[in-house]
Amino acid sequence: MSNKEEKFQILAKTLFGLEDVLAKEIEELGGTDIKKLNRAVEYTGDTELLYKSNLYLRTALRILLPIASFKVINQQTLYNGIKEIDWTKYLSVDGSFLIKSFANSIAFNNSTFVALKAKDAIVDQFREKFDKRPSVDKNDPDLQIDVYISENKAIVSLDSSGKPLNQRRYRKSGGEAPLNEVLAAGLILMSAWDKKSNFIDPMCGSGTLLIEAALIATNRPPNLLRTDFSFVNWPSFNKNLWEKIREEAKSNIIEINKKDFKIIGSDINLRSLEITQTNISQAGLSKIISLRHTSFEKFIAPPKSGHIVFNPPYGERLKVKEIESFYAMIGSTLKHKWTDYNAWILTCNLPLLKHIGLKPTTKFKLFNAKLECKFINFTIFEGKKEDLIKN
Ligand SMILES: C[S@@+](CC[C@H](N)C(=O)[O-])C[C@H]1O[C@@H](n2cnc3c(N)ncnc32)[C@H](O)[C@@H]1O
Numbered sequence: 001m002s003n004k005e006e007k008f009q010i011l012a013k014t015l016f017g018l019e020d021v022l023a024k025e026i027e028e029l030g031g032t033d034i035k036k037l038n039r040a041v042e043y044t045g046d047t048e049l050l051y052k053s054n055l056y057l058r059t060a061l062r063i064l065l066p067i068a069s070f071k072v073i074n075q076q077t078l079y080n081g082i083k084e085i086d087w088t089k090y091l092s093v094d095g096s097f098l099i100k101s102f103a104n105s106i107a108f109n110n111s112t113f114v115a116l117k118a119k120d121a122i123v124d125q126f127r128e129k130f131d132k133r134p135s136v137d138k139n140d141p142d143l144q145i146d147v148y149i150s151e152n153k154a155i156v157s158l159d160s161s162g163k164p165l166n167q168r169r170y171r172k173s174g175g176e177a178p179l180n181e182v183l184a185a186g187l188i189l190m191s192a193w194d195k196k197s198n199f200i201d202p203m204c205g206s207g208t209l210l211i212e213a214a215l216i217a218t219n220r221p222p223n224l225l226r227t228d229f230s231f232v233n234w235p236s237f238n239k240n241l242w243e244k245i246r247e248e249a250k251s252n253i254i255e256i257n258k259k260d261f262k263i264i265g266s267d268i269n270l271r272s273l274e275i276t277q278t279n280i281s282q283a284g285l286s287k288i289i290s291l292r293h294t295s296f297e298k299f300i301a302p303p304k305s306g307h308i309v310f311n312p313p314y315g316e317r318l319k320v321k322e323i324e325s326f327y328a329m330i331g332s333t334l335k336h337k338w339t340d341y342n343a344w345i346l347t348c349n350l351p352l353l354k355h356i357g358l359k360p361t362t363k364f365k366l367f368n369a370k371l372e373c374k375f376i377n378f379t380i381f382e383g384k385k386e387d388l389i390k391n
Helices: 019-029 047-056 075-084 111-130 181-190 208-217 239-251 270-282 320-337 350-356 385-390
Strands: 008-013 032-037 040-045 062-071 096-104 143-150 153-159 198-201 263-267 289-293 306-310 341-347 360-368 371-378
Touching (some): 019 181, 040 047, 181 208, 208 289, 263 270, 320 341, 320 350
Parallel strands (some): 306 341
Antiparallel strands (some): 008 062
């Protein structure tokens, strides 16, 4: 870590279903030995790549640096393994720390207990050396530690991100059911939008898809507004390298002209649009994204083709018949008014999909918070559905 050129293993955590897009992002950023895991991708890189991963990876939730792994069979082996790590390399006796843990094994099924045991081991190591101990800080710790136990193996990592990377700092207010920013970026990358044709979200809510699309199109790193990454508190922090990376990122931002293509959002809810406008300004994207206060039924597709990507309401507040006809309206509006567009819909209400009445071409399984969802691409064509199915 101290030597800029030294290579080590890095682990990027993500949401279920985004492993492929994340692995591609890591490859483009220069990661090697890339291995896809469940909700995570492992790779090799140096300090520069670790910092860049936090700044640039649109579909990563956290970037971890594994520092030790050992066999655990009971509380004592966990305590001993954690205590054997020299924590003075990472944390000062006057500093603060926080442990996040995950346990999936017969010996350990309580994550809180794992975190407590690990905390005891760290505190005891400092007490024995200095007669003093660092404190635990749940809100703004100097060092965030991740303890992961699966079967009889424990992996201890430093969490270089601190707050999860979906907290981009452009969202001042959430509105109704906002998408996680990492999920929104993943949807856009999965939809293979070319970044030079129109991008429309006709039920934009708080504007997450629009903002992530504009960040992608302008080559803005998703976390350029953030300064509170945990690695800036590490004793090994290389300030010059970090400043160089940020300056380079700023100089690579592309100016786009609204005449070339349009990023447009609309919604029937005026309050949502006010929230979206605030979020767009905060992200510095006011010149790129336009908003309209209109219903999907009345929205006239902008000329030339592009992507239309949205997550309609799932129907919690509507009667079954109403939500079924709402999804039928989505299908017929796409079919009659958006013929040149590539349509993608995210929904967690799977039985409703048949009411859209269009043929799905690609489907991805994802989760929006704890709800299982499908992200679906529909072929829009003129004529009857039967004709398409026959072909
Ligand atoms: C699940 S939310 C979208 C959340 C959004 N993706 C975000 O990240 O904040 C669905 C949105 O669809 C809007 N909506 C519902 N019916 C609509 C219609 N007929 N036309 C346009 N917008 C509609 C709602 O006002 C709501 O903001």
